[in-house]
Every structure is written in structure tokens, then in C-alpha cells.
Amino acid sequence: MLKTFLIGIKDLRIAFRDRAALILMLAAPFVLTLGLGMVTGRFSGNSNNGLADIPVVIVNLDNKELGNALADVFRSEELAELVEPTFSADPEAARLLVDEDKSAAAIIIPAGFTQSIIPSQNAFAPGSPEPAVIPVEIYANPSRPTSSGIIKSIVDEFISRVEEGSLSGQTSILQLMLSGRITPQQAEAAGTAMGQRLQDAPNNDTLAITLNSSTADGKAVQFDVLAYLAPGMALMFLMYTVSYGGRSILAEKTQGTLPRLLVTPTNSAQILGGKVFGIFLTGTAQMLILIGASSLLFQLKWGDALGVIALVLAAVFGATGWGMFITALARTPAQVASVGSAIMLIFGIMGGSFISLDQLPPVVQNFAKITPNSWALDGFTTLGLGGTLADLSTPITALLSMGMILFLISVVLFGKKNLVQK
Amino acid sequence: MPNILEVQNLAKNYGDFQAVKGVSFNIEEGEIFSLLGPNGAGKTTTISMLSTLYIPTSGDAIIAGYSITRNPMDVRNAIGVVPQDLALYEDLTAKENLIFWGQMYGLSGKSLANRVDEVLEQIGLTDKAKDRVKTYSGGMKRRVNIGVGLLHKPKLLFMDEPTVGIDPQSRRAILDTVKELNQQGMTLLYTTHYMEEAEELSNRVGIIDHGQLIAIGTQKELTKQVGETETLMLHISENDDPETLVTAFKGIKDVLEANVVNHEVSVITHSAKDVLAQVVTKANERGIKIHSIDIREPNLEAVFLHLTGRALRD
Numbered sequence: 001m002l003k004t005f006l007i008g009i010k011d012l013r014i015a016f017r018d019r020a021a022l023i024l025m026l027a028a029p030f031v032l033t034l035g036l037g038m039v040t041g042r043f044s045g046n047s048n049n050g051l052a053d054i055p056v057v058i059v060n061l062d063n064k065e066l067g068n069a070l071a072d073v074f075r076s077e078e079l080a081e082l083v084e085p086t087f088s089a090d091p092e093a094a095r096l097l098v099d100e101d102k103s104a105a106a107i108i109i110p111a112g113f114t115q116s117i118i119p120s121q122n123a124f125a126p127g128s129p130e131p132a133v134i135p136v137e138i139y140a141n142p143s144r145p146t147s148s149g150i151i152k153s154i155v156d157e158f159i160s161r162v163e164e165g166s167l168s169g170q171t172s173i174l175q176l177m178l179s180g181r182i183t184p185q186q187a188e189a190a191g192t193a194m195g196q197r198l199q200d201a202p203n204n205d206t207l208a209i210t211l212n213s214s215t216a217d218g219k220a221v222q223f224d225v226l227a228y229l230a231p232g233m234a235l236m237f238l239m240y241t242v243s244y245g246g247r248s249i250l251a252e253k254t255q256g257t258l259p260r261l262l263v264t265p266t267n268s269a270q271i272l273g274g275k276v277f278g279i280f281l282t283g284t285a286q287m288l289i290l291i292g293a294s295s296l297l298f299q300l301k302w303g304d305a306l307g308v309i310a311l312v313l314a315a316v317f318g319a320t321g322w323g324m325f326i327t328a329l330a331r332t333p334a335q336v337a338s339v340g341s342a343i344m345l346i347f348g349i350m351g352g353s354f355i356s357l358d359q360l361p362p363v364v365q366n367f368a369k370i371t372p373n374s375w376a377l378d379g380f381t382t383l384g385l386g387g388t389l390a391d392l393s394t395p396i397t398a399l400l401s402m403g404m405i406l407f408l409i410s411v412v413l414f415g416k417k418n419l420v421q422k
Numbered sequence: 423m424p425n426i427l428e429v430q431n432l433a434k435n436y437g438d439f440q441a442v443k444g445v446s447f448n449i450e451e452g453e454i455f456s457l458l459g460p461n462g463a464g465k466t467t468t469i470s471m472l473s474t475l476y477i478p479t480s481g482d483a484i485i486a487g488y489s490i491t492r493n494p495m496d497v498r499n500a501i502g503v504v505p506q507d508l509a510l511y512e513d514l515t516a517k518e519n520l521i522f523w524g525q526m527y528g529l530s531g532k533s534l535a536n537r538v539d540e541v542l543e544q545i546g547l548t549d550k551a552k553d554r555v556k557t558y559s560g561g562m563k564r565r566v567n568i569g570v571g572l573l574h575k576p577k578l579l580f581m582d583e584p585t586v587g588i589d590p591q592s593r594r595a596i597l598d599t600v601k602e603l604n605q606q607g608m609t610l611l612y613t614t615h616y617m618e619e620a621e622e623l624s625n626r627v628g629i630i631d632h633g634q635l636i637a638i639g640t641q642k643e644l645t646k647q648v649g650e651t652e653t654l655m656l657h658i659s660e661n662d663d664p665e666t667l668v669t670a671f672k673g674i675k676d677v678l679e680a681n682v683v684n685h686e687v688s689v690i691t692h693s694a695k696d697v698l699a700q701v702v703t704k705a706n707e708r709g710i711k712i713h714s715i716d717i718r719e720p721n722l723e724a725v726f727l728h729l730t731g732r733a734l735r736d
Binding site: 003006010013014017018255256257259260261262263264265266267 | 505
């Protein structure tokens with residue numbers, strides 16, 4: 001175990017002394033993120049993240065204060081570039097648009113939604129039952145997970161704000177009633193007025209452009225174009241790093257250090273384990289440096305720290321599996337380099353590093369599921385939209401399974417190649 | 423002295439090709455034993471089997487009481503290996519290389535640090551210890567390559583042609599290091615295709631050719647096989663046929679043997695001066711001009727020539 005660790009550390013050190021590798025591992029993704037950020041207007045405040053004009057259909061059956069407020073959020077100037085809302089009176093027609101992939105999601109605001117949040121005067125009468133909240137329905141398009149996730153986040157944020165306002169409003173009204181300052185008849189009018197103030201409050205500017213739920217301290221997190229671009233680039237160049245690491249396995253054979261390792265009291269499993277650990281360490285270091293640098297220099301919020309760490313580890317694990325698989329198939333370090341570069345680009349494009357997967361054909365979207373880029377990017381988008389570790393079970397499970405399966409195949413292939421002993 | 427290495431009918435096949443054909447020999451503690459043979463003779467394959475890198479097709483060897491086939495890990499603890507080609511991490515410094523390889527031999531902490539410093543001193547690279555290996559000259563790299571094999575103070579050190587491709591000065595330094603290590607009590611198995619190195623270093627020599635150990639003994643014992651002979655080496659023009667001379671020389675009374683070696687003609691005799699005049703006459707009679715003649719005392723080259731009919735450098 002110790003030797004495995006030592007071999008891994010040695011590989012990490014060598015990787016970070018290779019200037020050419022450093023350029024591709026760190027400088028290239030950073031510069032590309034910077035460039036794409038400029039192209040999309042991130043640094044001029046005119047953000048366009050490639051997720052523009054998300055089609056969403058809104059059915060407002062409520063037609064009261066809160067239903068109208070939610071519809072207005074989607075009509076707001078701040079979201080004009082991001083979403084392209086259409087309005088319908090028929091829920092079935094709206095769902096059909098989603099089924100036909102003409103819309104990323106349908107938001108169906110049911111009749112009585114406002115009433116269920118801002119209760120009538122009877123609700124405050126002693127002994128009256130707790131009013132049941134009528135939920136807003138979001139009919140999401142499964143083939144557009146990122147876009148529908150953004151729509152859901154906008155609605156979640158709105159609901160979260162309304163619930164906060166409702167709870168504090170109800171508490172205040174109850175206090176006023178108990179103190180005798182207002183009568184139950186005045187309570188409904190007071191509640192409506194509070195709802196209206198909530199809608200008109202200055203911080204509703206934030207509400208209107210917020211794509212994410214509130215953070216623990218109650219401040220809203222804005223969706224940032226770089227929160228999509230930076231992980232996309234980092235993940236693409238992570239594939240370079242794992243192929244670089246895989247190449248080092250074959251390079252050790254040709255440069256004579258693998259045979260030399262094999263005549264020390266170190267067994268083959270320790271050596272192979274050490275090489276895998278080295279790839280994993282290097283990939284993790286690369287991702288964490290890129291995350292750290294983009295946080296510091298671009299003020300990029302990656303989201304829940306625990307979730308980011310877990311996702312990075314899972315993504316690097318999945319990518320390392322690919323690195324091992326490529327190495328197991330190749331005969332020479334040069335072959336690993338060529339195949340690795342090709343896979344880096346293919347996975348980068350198909351995994352959504354440049355273009356949101358939602359904008360790619362369904363065939364490509366299905367193919368993308370074999371790439372660590374796609375799953376990890378999905379996870380980073382979730383985190384960027386305010387998700388936490390608990391929301392990452394699907395991408396993390398997929399990445400870990402991917403890594404495990406590829407490791408097993410690679411070990412079998414390495415065994416057949418008789419890499420270590422003649 | 424007891425044997426530290428006992429090789430028993432060790433063989434290695436690659437398909438139908440027999441790289442090593444059942445070699446057997448022993449090495450006593452404290453001696454330098456050289457395996458001398460031309461390129462492709464089976465020296466590296468033999469060392470690779472003894473160091474547990476290759477699995478023998480048949481046979482076995484016992485090193486410091488452990489079988490290479492049954493107790494490879496124990497064998498690895500007992501031996502040090504200096505491979506023919508450099509096997510170092512060039513992006514690491516000499517010190518980092520030594521630390522890493524020391525760790526692979528199970529050294530750690532203060533004992534590792536002390537040992538690394540000792541080895542750096544021994545290979546004369548203390549001042550350059552913090553430079554990356556890729557900035558070193560070929561000779562310096564060779565010294566680090568040797569240093570790695572010494573870290574854990576092995577009972578038996580295998581050195582596989584450590585002087586190939588380096589300048590005379592570095593070669594001299596390596597040969598001196600080998601002798602110094604031996605004086606400190608280390609046992610060495612040294613492979614080479616340079617006769618002079620085997621002659622200078624070895625207590626005993628095994629001559630290997632085409633995967634077979636064809637002779638073994640001290641230099642004196644081996645040269646006795648050729649007898650008290652001298653060898654004349656005749657250098658002739660590229661356009662002349664050396665076989666014509668070989669046939670002619672075999673007719674001279676005191677000539678024991680005549681062969682063609684790299685377009686030169688070798689003549690083995692008890693007394694070079696007795697046959698010299700006749701050799702020149704025979705060549706003139708056939709219109710072949712002799713450019714030069716060397717007279718050589720019996721040595722390992724002559725032994726190899728005697729045993730195989732070929733020169734070591736063939």
C-alpha cells in the first residue's frame with residue numbers, strides 16, 4: 001500500500017515537472033475558459049452561456065397575484081436572453097409541446113395557487129384547518145436535463161421566496177390578530193398587501209434573475225456562464241491528463257524503469273496500483289487547481305464544496321478508467337498520446353464541453369452517456385444551480401460505475417498483454 | 423568461500439528459439455564473476471532470469487539460499503541490479519531518484535537519507551545531487567544507474583554491460599567503482615563483451631555463446647585451453663580473398679590453426695617468429711598484399727576464437 005502511494009506521488013511530481021504537460025493540463029483549459037468567457041460576454045456583463053433562449057411554456061390557471069408574479073419572472077428583462085417563454089391556457093397542449101421536444105419544460109400554475117399560499121380570512125379563524133398548498137407542476141423534458149434543470153431552479157427559487165414571505169407574513173398577521181390590532185376580516189387584505197409588497201420588493205430584482213435556490217444565508221446565487229464553461233474545459237483536458245498518465249505506464253516499460261521496478265521487492269499489483277493512483281492524483285490535482293484558480297481569478301462560484309469535491313473525485317475516477325483502457329489497448333506511448341488526444345476532443349464535444357448537450361441531437365446525447373464529461377458536467381451544472389451533494393447521486397454513481405467497469409476490462413487486457421513479466 | 427549463487431540448467435525459450443540453453447555455474451561470495459560473450463549470446467537473458475524479471479523455461483538458480491522460481495521476493499531483497507540501459511526518471515534529480523528507488527527496496531526515514539548520501543558520495547555526485555538527471559552527461563547518468571543498484575547494500579550485484587556507449591573516462595571510473603565495491607566485500611556478476619574488462623575485473627570468467635556456457639574458469643585456466651600459443655593477425659586488402667590464405671597457411675608445419683575473422687586472417691602457432699617468414703612468403707606467392715601483422719599473446723579473445731572460430735566482436 002505504501003509503495004503504491006509512493007509510486008503515485010512520484011508520478012504526480014513528474015507530471016508537474018513536464019512543462020508541455022502543464023500547458024495542456026492547466027494553461028490550456030484556463031485560457032480557453034477565459035476566451036469563451038469573453039466571447040459569451042461573461043467579463044463584459046453581457047452573459048450568453050450557450051444556454052440561451054430555453055423554450056418554456058407557461059400555463060397560468062391561477063391568474064392571481066402569485067401566479068401572475070411567476071409568469072412575470074419569465075417575462076422579465078433579466079431572463080430575456082436565457083428563456084423564451086410562450087403562454088398557453090391548455091395544460092395538455094403545453095405537455096404535448098414538451099413531449100414533442102419543442103419545449104424544455106412546461107410550468108403549469110394551478111388554479112387556486114395564490115389562495116393556497118396567501119390564505120383567506122377564514123384560515124386565521126380559531127380551529128380552522130391548515131390550508132393545503134397547491135403545487136406548481138413542472139413538466140420537464142428528460143432529453144434536456146440542463147435546460148429543464150434551469151427552469152426548475154427558477155421556479156424553485158420563486159417558490160422558496162414566496163414561502164419565506166408567506167411564513168413571515170402569516171406569523172406577522174397572527175401576531176397582529178392575537179394582539180387585537182386587526183380583525184380576522186382585515187387579515188386577508190393584510191396578507192394580500194404583504195404578498196404584493198413581496199412581489200414589488202427591491203430584492204425581487206435578484207429574484208427575477210436568479211436561476212438558483214437560496215444559499216444557507218439566504219442570499220441568492222446567480223447562474224454564471226463560467227459555471228458551465230469552466231468545468232467543461234477542465235473535464236475536456238482531464239481526458240488529456242489521464243491519457244498522459246496512461247502513456248507513462250508504457251513509457252516506463254520502454255525507458256526501462258518498469259523492468260527495474262519489477263526486480264525490486266515490489267509486486268506487479270503494487271506497481272500497477274501505483275500507476276493508477278498517480279493518474280488519479282494528477283487528475284485530481286489538475287481539477288482542484290483549475291477550480292481554485294477560476295474561483296480566485298474569475299470569482300466563479302462552483303457551488304456546494306462537499307459536492308464539488310465528491311464530483312471531482314468521481315469524475316477523475318471515471319476518466320482514469322478511460323486512461324487505463326486506452327493504455328491497455330495501445331502498444332506504444334505514442335499510440336496512447338494519439339488516441340488520447342482524439343478522445344479528449346471527441347468526448348469534449350460530445351460530452352457538452354463546448355455546446356450544451358440539450359442542443360445536440362438525441363443520438364449524440366445518448367452517446368454522451370459513455371463520456372465522463374457528460375455526467376460530470378451534469379453534476380457541475382446541478383451544483384452551479386444550487387444543488388448539493390445529495391443531488392449528485394446519479395452522476396456520481398454513473399462515473400464510479402464507468403471507472404470500475406473500465407478498470408476491470410483494463411486489468412484483463414493488461415494480463416493478456418503480459419505487460420510486466422516475460 | 424560458500425556459493426552465493428548456484429545456477430542449475432537454466433534455460434529460456436521464446437517459441438522455437440532457445441535464448442539460453444541450460445547454463446550451470448556457481449559464484450562464490452566475494453568474487454567478481456564475468457559472463458563474457460558477443461552481443462546476442464544470452465548474457466542479458468541470463469541476468470534477467472537470475473534477477474526474477476523473466477521466468478525461466480526450465481532450470482533454477484539459488485541466490486543467497488532462495489530459489490528464483492519459488493522465492494522471487496526474497497531473491498529481490500538479496501540482489502541489486504544495474505541494467506544495461508539507463509533506467510532512471512530523468513525529470514527527477516539524482517537524489518530524488520535514489521530516494522524513490524531506496525523506498526522501493528523498503529528503506530525509509532533516517533536510514534534511507536543516510537544511505538542516499540553515502541551512495542551519492544560513492545558515485546561522486548554529491549555536488550550535483552539536486553540537478554535533474556536529464557541535465558547530466560552520459561557518464562554521470564551511468565553512475566546514478568549504478569548507485570540505484572547499491573542503495574540497499576545487496577549481497578550480490580548484477581551489472582549488465584554497464585560501460586556500453588560511454589566515454590573512456592567514465593568507463594574507467596565505472597571499472598574502478600566495480601573493483602572498489604568488490605574490495606568492500608560485494609559479490610558481482612558482471613556481463614560484458616569487452617575482453618579487456620573481463621580480464622581486468624574478474625576472478626573467474628564464463629564464456630557464453632549462442633545461449634551456451636562454453637567455458638568457465640580463471641583467466642589462466644581458460645588461456646591454457648588454447649595452450650602456450652601466439653596468434654598472428656594479418657590485415658589484408660578488401661579485394662583479396664582471405665580463405666585462399668587460410669588454406670595455404672594450414673599447410674605450414676608449425677601452424678596449429680588458421681581462420682578468417684572479420685576479413686582478417688588469424689594464425690595460431692606455438693612460435694610466431696618461426697612461421698612469420700613462411701606466412702609472408704605464402705601470401706606473396708598468391709599475390710596478396712599484407713597491410714599489417716599483429717602478434718598477440720594468449721588472452722580471452724584467443725580463447726573465444728579457439729572455442730568458436732569467431733571473434734568476440736563478430
